Amino acid sequence: METLSLLLTGIYTAATTPTLLTAVTMGAVLGLLVGALPGLGPAAGVAIMLPVAVGFEPTITLALLAGVYYGAMFGGAVTAILIGIPGDAPAVMTVLDGHPLALKGDAGRALGVAIYSSFFGGLAGLIGLTLLAQIIARYALMFGPAEMTALMALSLSLVSTLGTKDRAKSFTALALGLWLGTIGLDQIRGGPRFTFGQMELFSGLDFAVVAVGMFGLGQMLQTVGSAPTTRTQSASYSYRSMMPRLSDLWICRKVMFMGSIMGFIIGVLPGVGATAATMMSYATAKKISKNSDQFGHGAIEGVAAPETANNSASYGAMVTLFTLGIPASATTAVLFAGLLMAGLQPGPRLFQEHSEFVWALFGTFYVGNFVLVFITLFLTPVLAAAIFVSRGLLFSAVIGIVVYGMFSIDYSLWAVVIMLLAGILGYIMNLLKYPSVPLILGLVLGPLFELGIRRTLIASRGDFTVFLDHAIAMVVFGITAMVVLVPILIRKCRLPRNEKAVATES
Amino acid sequence: MRISQIDKLFSALLFFLGLYVIVKGMQYGLWIRGVPGPGFFPLLSGLMMSILSSVTFLKQIRRTPVSAVEAENSEIKGELDKRTLLAIAGVIVTLSGFILLSPYLGMTLAGFFLIFAIGLLTQPEEQKGKAFLVKLTVISLGTIIGCNLLFRFVLGVPVLTGPFGL
Numbered sequence: 001m002e003t004l005s006l007l008l009t010g011i012y013t014a015a016t017t018p019t020l021l022t023a024v025t026m027g028a029v030l031g032l033l034v035g036a037l038p039g040l041g042p043a044a045g046v047a048i049m050l051p052v053a054v055g056f057e058p059t060i061t062l063a064l065l066a067g068v069y070y071g072a073m074f075g076g077a078v079t080a081i082l083i084g085i086p087g088d089a090p091a092v093m094t095v096l097d098g099h100p101l102a103l104k105g106d107a108g109r110a111l112g113v114a115i116y117s118s119f120f121g122g123l124a125g126l127i128g129l130t131l132l133a134q135i136i137a138r139y140a141l142m143f144g145p146a147e148m149t150a151l152m153a154l155s156l157s158l159v160s161t162l163g164t165k166d167r168a169k170s171f172t173a174l175a176l177g178l179w180l181g182t183i184g185l186d187q188i189r190g191g192p193r194f195t196f197g198q199m200e201l202f203s204g205l206d207f208a209v210v211a212v213g214m215f216g217l218g219q220m221l222q223t224v225g226s227a228p229t230t231r232t233q234s235a236s237y238s239y240r241s242m243m244p245r246l247s248d249l250w251i252c253r254k255v256m257f258m259g260s261i262m263g264f265i266i267g268v269l270p271g272v273g274a275t276a277a278t279m280m281s282y283a284t285a286k287k288i289s290k291n292s293d294q295f296g297h298g299a300i301e302g303v304a305a306p307e308t309a310n311n312s313a314s315y316g317a318m319v320t321l322f323t324l325g326i327p328a329s330a331t332t333a334v335l336f337a338g339l340l341m342a343g344l345q346p347g348p349r350l351f352q353e354h355s356e357f358v359w360a361l362f363g364t365f366y367v368g369n370f371v372l373v374f375i376t377l378f379l380t381p382v383l384a385a386a387i388f389v390s391r392g393l394l395f396s397a398v399i400g401i402v403v404y405g406m407f408s409i410d411y412s413l414w415a416v417v418i419m420l421l422a423g424i425l426g427y428i429m430n431l432l433k434y435p436s437v438p439l440i441l442g443l444v445l446g447p448l449f450e451l452g453i454r455r456t457l458i459a460s461r462g463d464f465t466v467f468l469d470h471a472i473a474m475v476v477f478g479i480t481a482m483v484v485l486v487p488i489l490i491r492k493c494r495l496p497r498n499e500k501a502v503a504t505e506s
Numbered sequence: 507m508r509i510s511q512i513d514k515l516f517s518a519l520l521f522f523l524g525l526y527v528i529v530k531g532m533q534y535g536l537w538i539r540g541v542p543g544p545g546f547f548p549l550l551s552g553l554m555m556s557i558l559s560s561v562t563f564l565k566q567i568r569r570t571p572v573s574a575v576e577a578e579n580s581e582i583k584g585e586l587d588k589r590t591l592l593a594i595a596g597v598i599v600t601l602s603g604f605i606l607l608s609p610y611l612g613m614t615l616a617g618f619f620l621i622f623a624i625g626l627l628t629q630p631e632e633q634k635g636k637a638f639l640v641k642l643t644v645i646s647l648g649t650i651i652g653c654n655l656l657f658r659f660v661l662g663v664p665v666l667t668g669p670f671g672l
Contacts (some may be wrong), residue, residue: 175554392629
């Protein structure tokens, strides 16, 4: 009851404060464009907007950044359906049935279902976030340094294990991030580490600058090397055709419900991400649907399943960010930076010390999700055309905003230097298939993880068994060990079997 | 240049970086008065970096992926062509030029040149017509004016100025 009253107050504040409404709308519009434009994903969009947004009040900053995030989740579907080009990775599955539907002359129907299932998925994710956040935050208050250290270890190992193809590269990226996090003054003894005599490095690497470099500039450099977008077979539609059809919503009811739950759960898990959620949701929808043979040729459920999942996942990813201070994805890691830059420490105390902020922010999410339906309907023609904006014009404008934004962080060109280096590193890592999320999370969580370990060990006078004295910490460390070791053991067991099979065949 | 070669070079670089981090970590102090010192955590990350990058390096050398799925997913294929390399190098040099010139020219002028140059470098060769140059000039001017309005006047950021207070 208390949660409901706090939430309603938050929604009322968000809906009646003009500055907040403007921030939500602007964020949503920018997010839609980011989602529609190939080459810029939600993480890049939020990272690029970060230096601009931090100049405002904390609630406005976060409402704007989160608007970009969930806006991007909506936007990717428009170009995926109309042109067959996914604006971002989570929209890839939408192409499979959305574009064939559009080519059959049902573009409006596909767009309509994408918009309403995105809304439904977003709403389900938001309800999950609202209900879970309060409960987890309350329990998390009981966690001491040992439990928090164990949770961070689990998150870092999940990020490096799940959703990745090459674990060695994934853990290397994590190690690199953990090392980058040690640059600066030692948090306990105060001495400089890895500063190379540069005063500017004493305060450590600004996470926001590295994120903008890796996700913004790195992504741009990656796109420079790829072929430009060309006009493919595009489909026509009318506003009227995008209006909701009860029959379609009835057909999709099961997959929308299942996609929302699946998306939310997968979103909460660190490192798995919205793209994996869409794939799993699509595969499950195909299994449970009566029209499974239509999937891939224009099944309306094939549009609803991934769209509900990716929007629900985007809110699921915020659960650990707000309640434990642990970002679950690249985009929430950038939001984490936004919270820190706004002077707020994400974690369970946020609900106690800045309750008004949290509920007003959650209120903006609800309002934003609702507003997005109308904005997407209205902006669909613009989004479909945006994909053909020249790469040169888009990148030049983005670079201009980014360098000014970077300079504004500490009024120094040093941030631009770090961004450039991070951009080059991000490009190389993308090229060589090193995942960048473990690096970013290593950089964000590394200093907190180190502080947790050292503080706990200082309190126990160097006795490592202190971690075993806490039941929760012990269980979490046990799960962490399983997350790291089980895949290795499974692979070891499979290897001789595969060799046997090869020998038998030959 | 082959991407697999870059992969080898990068993993070798990470291996040596890991070793450097380990050595520095030991110099900072691993264990001080019975508790972990400033070098404890860097040592762990350095060890992890060295061991895992050597695994990647050896994998690339031996080219024996553990499973067919892994081979499909993780093997680095293809080459970086000269044009892509030049365009990327151009973006990096242009950004470096902006960093070096801003204190003398001011961010407005240096920023205008940066935006214009990035537009030229990132636009595909076959799409660089007169119309594009006109649009790029307008975009460059518009972005610089917009950024100055937003950052300098709305957010109060003391941007670097050069001749004529620009």
